[in-house]
Structures are given as structure tokens and as C-alpha cells.
Amino acid sequence: MNTTSTVQIKCEIAEGMFAGEFAATIHGVDGNVSLFVDEVLVSQDRRWLRVTQVGDANGHTRVLLPSEAFETGSRWVDLSNDNVRPAER
Amino acid sequence: MILSNVEILKAIQNNELKIDSLAGDDPTKAPFNTTAVDLRLAESLSIPEAQSISLDLHQGTIANTLTKISKNYQLSQEQPFCLQPNVFCLAQTLETVAFPLHLSARVEGKSSLARCGLMVHFTAPTIHAGFEGKITLEIINLGANPVILRPGMFICQLIIERVDGLPMQTPNQFTGQRTPAGL
Numbered sequence: 578m579n580t581t582s583t584v585q586i587k588c589e590i591a592e593g594m595f596a597g598e599f600a601a602t603i604h605g606v607d608g609n610v611s612l613f614v615d616e617v618l619v620s621q622d623r624r625w626l627r628v629t630q631v632g633d634a635n636g637h638t639r640v641l642l643p644s645e646a647f648e649t650g651s652r653w654v655d656l657s658n659d660n661v662r663p664a665e666r
Numbered sequence: 667m668i669l670s671n672v673e674i675l676k677a678i679q680n681n682e683l684k685i686d687s688l689a690g691d692d693p694t695k696a697p698f699n700t701t702a703v704d705l706r707l708a709e710s711l712s713i714p715e716a717q718s719i720s721l722d723l724h725q726g727t728i729a730n731t732l733t734k735i736s737k738n739y740q741l742s743q744e745q746p747f748c749l750q751p752n753v754f755c756l757a758q759t760l761e762t763v764a765f766p767l768h769l770s771a772r773v774e775g776k777s778s779l780a781r782c783g784l785m786v787h788f789t790a791p792t793i794h795a796g797f798e799g800k801i802t803l804e805i806i807n808l809g810a811n812p813v814i815l816r817p818g819m820f821i822c823q824l825i826i827e828r829v830d831g832l833p834m835q836t837p838n839q840f841t842g843q844r845t846p847a848g849l
Binding site for chain 2: 643
């Protein structure tokens with residue numbers, strides 16, 4: 578059964594177009610996707626992005642990104658389970 | 667269903683919806699309209715400059731490319747930005763918003779600015795349920811004359827709607843959720 582919760586996913590963070598945003602690259606199981614994200618969603622060490630976990634997808638974790646990725650035009654992405662951790666409180 | 671000014675304010679005061687910081691809390695004054703709330707322009711603009719490249723969204727590095735080819739401008743009251751005709755720029759709202767999964771919104775322009783030829787978004791007005799952050803605006807001046815952009819000016823309006831149903835397959839997970847973080 579699927580469960581939904583807020584989690585953090587591993588990502589690579591680079592400078593964004595504005596002071597309050599970053600460019601994030603995420604290694605999905607179907608390839609890399611990138612998007613701009615607000616700074617409030619990025620961990621202090623700039624390695625993790627806060628997203629909504631939607632559930633299990635064929636042994637991977639399906640999450641909902643904060644905005645659509647450039648490469649796919651979609652907010653849904655499947656990740657290897659080891660790229661996902663519980664959200665920081 | 668579109669939220670009225672009174673319902674928008676109620677949602678903010680109940681911590682159901684976050685608009686930080688709201689320019690006023692009287693629903694019969696700015697930033698409220700009868701079915702919208704106005705948001706303000708932040709202090710920076712980003713203008714992608716012409717390059718001898720084609721933007722390939724499948725390349726995997728488009729976010730970094732856009733950052734590299736764009737020039738940032740800082741605005742102040744003393745030094746506003748003069749947007750020339752047919753120039754495209756990106757900007758953000760001064761306010762940070764956070765939507766729960768049962769509310770979404772559309773960013774719309776303002777008729778006063780539209781009369782001057784200014785579009786503050788095109789093709790991407792939807793603020794999806796669960797969105798959190800500053801709203802990025804795609805601005806272009808389609809008028810014949812330059813338009814002055816000042817930080818803090820009311821630049822767009824949000825039309826907020828209730829979502830019918832829940833966007834995930836496990837709706838019980840969202841029962842009672844009041845923020846995108848599930849708190």
C-alpha cells in the first residue's frame with residue numbers, strides 16, 4: 578500500500594537565478610532531472626531537497642517535486658530508495 | 667471554487683495558507699480584491715541574455731545553463747528598473763507562499779499594468795497544491811513604451827481555489843494536514 582509523507586531526497590545543488598533559489602539536479606531511476614527550487618526546501622548542507630513521498634513504484638520511491646523538471650515537464654520522479662531519507666524536523 | 671477576499675484572509679489566519687508577509691490584513695483594502703490577493707515585486711530581476719546556443723531541455727543541465735546566461739539586476743526605490751519594449755525578464759514575488767494540498771492558485775496580471783502592455787506571466791499561471799516558495803514571474807513588456815518596475819509594487823494577483831478531492835492515492839494521509847510539510 579502506498580503511503581505519503583514529507584521526505585528529503587539526495588540532490589546536487591548549484592546557484593539559481595535568484596538569491597533565494599537553487600538549481601537542483603536529481604538522479605532519478607530513469608535519468609537525471611533538474612529544476613529550480615526555493616531555498617526553504619533545501620537542507621543546510623545543501624545536499625537534500627524536501628519533497629512529498631507518494632509511495633512505492635516497482636521497488637523504487639516515487640516522489641512529487643516542488644515544481645516540474647525541465648527534462649520531463651513532470652513533477653513525479655522515481656528514485657532509488659537509498660536516495661531518500663525522512664525529513665528533518 | 668474561488669476563495670473570496672474574506673476566505674483568503676481566513677485561510678491565512680488559520681495557518682491553512684501562508685503568504686509571508688502579507689501587505690495588509692483588511693480584506694476591504696489592498697492587497698485584497700474581492701476574489702484575489704495582490705503580491706509585490708521583489709528586489710531582483712534576472713534577464714536571460716542572447717547566446718549562440720539553443721536551449722535543450724533534455725540535455726540535463728538546463729537549470730545551470732539558464733543561471734549562467736542570465737544577468738541579475740538589483741532594484742531599489744532610488745534605482746528602479748526600466749523594462750524596455752519586447753524585453754523578457756524573470757522576477758519573483760516579495761512574498762513567500764505555502765499551499766496545502768487542498769488549495770491551489772493561478773497567478774494573474776493586473777489590469778493597470780496590462781494597460782501599459784506588461785505581461786507578468788505567460789503560459790504558466792498555475793501554483794499547484796503543495797507549492798512552497800516565492801512565485802517566479804515571467805515578465806515581458808509588449809507595449810510601445812518602457813515600463814518602470816519598482817520593488818514592492820503590486821505586480822500580480824493570486825486567484826486561490828479549493829481543490830476537489832486529493833492529489834494522491836492515499837487521501838487519508840492528508841486528513842487534518844494544514845501545511846505542505848504535513849504539520
